[in-house]
Amino acid sequence: MMTTTRRAMLKAGAAGLALAAMGGTVAVAQNYGGTLNVGLTYEIDTMNTYSTGYLADAQHTIIEGLLAPDENAQYVPVLATEVPTVENGGIVVSEDGQSMTITYTLREGVKWHDGEDFTSEDVAFTWEAVRDPAFIAESKSGTESITSIETPDDYTVIVNYDSIVPDFASTLFTFGIMPEHILAGQDLNTHEYNELPVGTGPFMATEFARGQYVVLDRNPDYWRTAENGDQLPYLDRLVFNIVPDTNTLMTQLRSRELDMVVKTPYNQAAQVESFGGYELIVGPLLSWGHLDFNFENEFLADIAVRQAFAHAIDRNVLIQAQGGFPEAIKSIVVPIFEFYDENTPEYEFDPEEANRILDEAGYTMGEDGIRTKDGERLSFEYVTAAGSADDENIQQIIMAQLAQVGIEIVPDNRAGVALREARYNGDYDLYYGRWITSADPVYSIFYGTEGALNGQGYSNPELDAVFETVENSIDTETRMRAFSDIQRIVAEDLPTLPLTTNVSLITVTERLQNFTPNPTNMTNFVDTAEWYLSEE
C-alpha cells in the first residue's frame, strides 16, 4: 500500500510520546455526534449515482452497492455477504467457457431509509432500471452482458452473463442498489429520487439545495456495528458544500467553515500546514499522466523517435514542477493495482542515448539545433489542456528537454470540449493528459485498435490479442500473465509514455479519525460509517 504520508508521519510524531507513556496501547473512545463540513468544487447535477456526470462523493454515503473497492482498490462485500469468486463458488463458468453465472448472497436485516426491507428484488430491479434505454444515464456498462437475473428467495441473486466478464464489479451493483418499492414503474429521469435518494447507507439525504449544499443525516437504523459493538455511524451529520472557487475553498478551511477538502489544488497545498488544525493526506489515485504519440505522423510512427522521447524526458523534473507530489511510473498499470508488473521494461533518462538513437536512425542535426530527415524538421504539435497550470508547466519542461536532443515542440493548447475533440479525432502530434479509472480498468479502450478513446491511430494486433484474453478470462493467473504482456508490449512499442501517477491531496481536520483515502472512482466517501470526530 502506498498511502504515504504525512498523516502517518504526523501520527508517529504526535502519538509517539503518548504511546510510550501508555505502554503501547492506544485506547481511544469513539465519540458519537458532530457535523463534518466537506467542500466540493463541482456543482452536483443529480444525486443518482448512475446518471451523474461527476464522481458521486456525496451519493456514496447514502447509497450502497453489493460490493465496494477498499483503500487498496480490492473489492470487499457491502450488501452482499462475500465477494463472489470461482474459488468460493460464487462465479460459475459454463462448460464451454463462453459465459458465466454469479451468485450473490445478500445481507439479511438491511433496511432502506424508509424502513422497508432490502431484498433480492431490489438488485434485479436495479439491473432492469439501469439498462432501460429510456433511463438517461452514462454509467450503464455492465448491464449489456447480463441476460437474466433470478431471485429464488429474498436473499439470493443469480446473475446470468452471456460472456466472461472479469470486470463485473466495476460499475453495475457497485455504484449502488436502487429501491424497487419506490422506483418501480416510475420515470427515473424526473423522479424525486434524483434529488433525495433513498438508500441503505450510513447517512440519509435530508436536503439538497442546488448550487449550495447537500445535507446528510445519520441513519439510526444502519445495519453495521463496529467491532466493539457500537452502532454505526458515529457522525451525526455530513454537509457537502459546493464551493466552485479554489481560493474560497482555502479561505473556508482557514475560517474553520470547512473540515475537509478532498481535492486540494497542488499549488495551494503548501498553505495547509500554516492553517493549523488540519492535516494534508497524500492519497494514491488511480490516475496516470501520459504523453501519447499520433501514429498518423510519419516521424512518430518511427519507433526510434519514440524511444528518443522516452530517453529524453526526466520525470523527476516533472514531479518537482507539480509540487513534488506525483510519483514516476513506467507502466500504464499504476503500481497500486495487483496486476502491476514491476519487471516492465524501463527507459532511463539518458539524453546521450536519445541522441545516439536519432543519429543512427538518420535524423541529422540542423543548423537551428533541430534535427531533419529528408528535408523535414523534427517538429511536433503538442496539445494539452489550456489553462491547467500543472499541464502547461509539464509541457514547458518537456519542450526544453526535447530541445536538448534536437526535437522541436510547438504548443497548441486547447480547453474544454475543443481539447476533447482534438483528442478524439487525433488532431495533434503529441497529446498530454491524465486518465482516472475504476478499480479494474479496461485498457483496450485506450490502446486497442477499436478503442473508443484511441484517437492516436495506434494499432497493434499482438496487443489486441492480449486485451482479448484479459477481457474474457476470469482466471487470475491467466489475467496476471496477460497484464504483464500488456505492460511489456506497451513499454516496448511505446504508443504512449506513462510519466507520473498522480495523488489526491486531502485536507482534513485533525479531529477526524478512522479516515483512510480511497483511490478509486467510488471516492473517499464510500466507507464513512466509522469516521468520528475527536474532542476539540
Added chain:
Amino acid sequence: MSLSFLIRRLLGAIPLLFGISLVLFTIIHLAPGGPLDVYADNPSVSAEALDQIRARYGLDDPVPIQYVKWLSAMVVGDWGLSIRTGRPVLDEIVLRLGPTLLLGGISMALAFCLALPLGVISAARRGSRLDEAVTLGAFAGISLPVFWSALLLQLIFSIWLGWLPSAGMKSVGDGSLSDRLLHLIMPVTVLSLATIASWSRYIRSGMIDVLGQDYIRTAYAKGRRETAVIALHALRNAMIPAVTVIAIDFVTIISGAVITETVFAWPGIGRLFIESMNGRDYPMLMGLMMMGSVGVVLANIIADLAYAALDPRIRHG
C-alpha cells in the same frame, strides 16, 4: 410619448429576438465539441449509453432541424430539458434567478443610492478636495478586480475577525433573515463597488455639462439656493446620459455576476451559465441567453421611455 410608440417598439422586438435566437443557436453549435463530451473523460461510459442519451435529446438531428424543434417548443413555452441535469430548463433558471436578483437588485439599489449623491457632489464641487477624493475612489473602484477585493474582504471579515460567513447564501438549517443578511454583506459590497464607481462618473460628467447651461445661470439669478437649483433644475437633465448605462447595467443583473457568484459560492445564474457553457448544455444555454436578450431589448425600450419622462423635449411619436 404614446401608447402606439410602446406597441410598435414591442412588436419590433419580436423579429429582432427571432434573429438573435438564430444567431445564438448557430454560434453555440459552431463552438467545438458537444454536450456529451463531458462523459468522454470517464472511461466507463459505454458507446451505447452515449447513443441513448444522444437520441433522447435529439442531438442526432441536423442542426437546422434541432433549431426548428427548439423554436417551436420555445414559442409555446417549453424551454426543453437540461442535458446536464435532466431537469426542465425553466425550473433550473427560476431556481437560480431568485438568488441572482436578490444579490444584483440589492447591489444595484445600493449603488444607485450612493452613486447619485457622490456624482452630484463632485460635479457641484468640481476641482475641490472632495471631488478629487471621489474621483480617486472611483478609479480605484473601477480598477480593482472583483476577485481580489472579494479575497481581501474574506481575509479580513471571515478569517481575521470571524464576523461574516465567507461564502454561501445561507447556513445549513438556518436561513433566517439575519443569517441571510450576513451572507449578503460581502458579495453586495464587492458587486456594488465597481458599479458605484462607474455610475458616479457618468452622473458627474452629465451634471458638469448641465451646470454650464444658460438656464442654470437663470435659476441662480432668480435667487434660488444651490441645493434647489441642482435638485429641481439640473438633476433631471443631468441624468439622461446616465440612464442608458444604468438601464443596461440593471439588465445585466439577470445574467448574473459570474465572478462574484463563483468566489462567494452564490447559487446564481452566472454560475449556471458557466457550468452550462463548459458542458455545452445547449437547451440551458439557449434559455439563459434568450432570457438575457429579452432583458436587453426591454431595457432599451425602458431607457427610451425614461428619456421622455426626464426630458419633455424628447418625444417618441
